[in-house]
Amino acid sequence: MAGGRRAVRRLFEPPSYLRGGRVLWASAGLSLVFGLLMLPYAFVVIGDLAPDRRVWAQGIGIVYVAFSLLFVALGETRSWIARMSMCVTLLALGAALVLFMGLQNAWVLVFALCVIIAFTRTAFAGSVVVVVVAALAVAAFTTGVIGETLSELLLLSSVGVAMILFVRLVEANAELRRARDRIAAFAVVEERERFARDLHDILGHSLTTITVKTGLLRRILEKSGREAEAAEAREVELIARQALADVRGTVSGYRVTTLAGELAAAGTVLRSAGIEGRLPQAVDDVHPEARELFGYVVREGITNAVRHSGARELEVRLGRNWVVVKDDGPGRGPIRKGNGLRGLEERMAEKGGTLSVGRGPDGGFLLRAELPAAHDDGAKDEDTR
Template sequence: MSTSEAENTSAAHGWREEIGPRLLAPPSASHGRRALWTSVGLTLLFSALMLPYGINALDGLEPPRRQWAIGVGTAYIGSYLVFVALGESKAWGVRLFMCALLLILGGALVFLMGVKNAWVLVFALCVISAFARTALAVGAVVLSVGAVGGTALLSGTLGAVMPELVLLASVGTAMILFIRLVEANEQLRRARDRIAAFAVVEERERVARDLHDILGHSLTTITVKAGLVRRLLESTGQPAVAEEAGEVERYARQALADVRATVSGYRSVTLAGALAEAGSALRAAGITARLPQAVDEVDPRVQQVFGYVVREAVTNAVRHSGASAVEVHFGRDWLVVEDDGPGTGPVETGNGLRGLRERVTARGGDLQAHRSAGGGFVVRAEVPVEGGRNGAGAGAHEGGTD
């Protein structure tokens, strides 16, 4: 790859990672679906109320202008439906393009039908409010109201279109506030789930400590004492009693092994717990953590092994990468951990990554660790689950595949 191509790739990567996330809300599955269908439902309700006004406005247009309005209106509705289908796309560029296209087509439709029909912009404002950050959504409302108001002012019809301006401003603002309320409720639900998961992990850790410190100590003492009694009895020529003492020792050893196995089970790694630990470790190291808020997307059968992947990859990023940010994202059967460290020198597979690859391979999966095209380090794990692969893992980082 030439220097100019590398610079272009780096610039494109930077745009996606910096500009897109600042303008659009994160495309998480739960937030996207809730916000999307809330927006669609309110828009359909508004459409049912305003349909007679739209038909009446089209009937009042001259034939050439009417045909143009119908064509633009069809494209406007089609774009809206496409946005509904692609709104949860992880491609920032696609979503930004759809936002701009809806505003442009809506503005063209208002131009053809007249500023008295500026209410058609509500469709664009509703769907933009569902996926844009607050700043961009407010900007879309201000732009729409300003454009319609300015046009009306220049044509001397500002007083006549004042109700439409109030409608645009009020509906746009209400949609922004309502969608943010939906988002806040979703964040509260996720926080409640995380708190519950952390409480379970802490309780399991407490029980494991108690088992190890109290019962484990007692069983160890019993085992040692039983062994001593057996040896003393053997030395005094009482084989039958020594045999019974040996049975006591064997049972004590088995009980001790069971306690240790139980403690190990209680201290098993979970994906939610690993993400929580990763967030704490990254913040302590001064590294920006871009972590998912929930693990609902991941199949429960692979969450434990993905927890090990997150733990090892984040530990390596903190210790060796010199990164300023670490991002984790996943799907049903795949997980990617990526940092933006300088990535100097060849990729080396240490004992941690080697053991991690063995753990993933044992589940029938695949683990890749390599430099990314824009710099930094990528660890990607895929573990097939019954019912088919999600396939998103392959497309999430095409540019980083060796």
């Protein structure tokens, strides 16, 4: 049952290109403009109806348009129940309007189809177009108006297919941008690691040799009673040791954990382990001071999923001052905290934050880290726990 719920929830999730709202108004605006341009003609048709049907059609039409606008305004909501309810309501309003206007005016459903296609996943949107066109065709055939309705069926089919292709194109472009960003972030991390490694191996080795040789020279001079020369050698030895410590500190700084780097590496790690990863494509919304710490949280969550959970799917969600890592592993018992989780708790405590470790509503491992409101800057926490 839990697997079925997850499948339905994923079906009604917003398309990936809507996350972050980068192209929200590009696709939604096209749908709205196309639909609004057809409204004047729709109300002309309604005006030719019988008085009793006209009142109902006008009322339903106004509600239909208003609800479509509401759907656009709430298009990015992550609640799959709300999204499913909006889709069903919008289609029901469109069907009621067609019922009063007649099957020969089924083109008014274009508005509903365009909005649903723009704000739902392609698989679901395509199914909606097929079901709507098939239902209209059956109704037209049984009522004997298939000839008058054929143009509407072709219009709905062509517009639906065109809109789906447009959305797929937008999704492909968005995915290319995200892939480019991930590659760039991963390249930066690799370059920092390479530079740190070369710095440690080459300069670190030379300074270690100088320190050891200088120490040996100082001891020889001290044994031979040449105190002045020994003092100079001791000063050179101290300088060499300090330089070696500075190099090691620089190397540690270049190997700092970053949230973008951890997310860039997580995709490869999860794919290698046969786990489907649902990862954020950007970290811009996360408070800059929280990114390094959240990088450790993501790393620990990924490591746990790969090593212990037996999960098939893992999701990482980010907010201004929080991060959630959850998987669908089969485990349901209490979770024993290892050194990694205890270390994370200490890191979070140093920043005044909290770390929650437990099971999700459907089982699996759930890790949530949250920093104080001082890191929030008034941003809304949209996480649904």
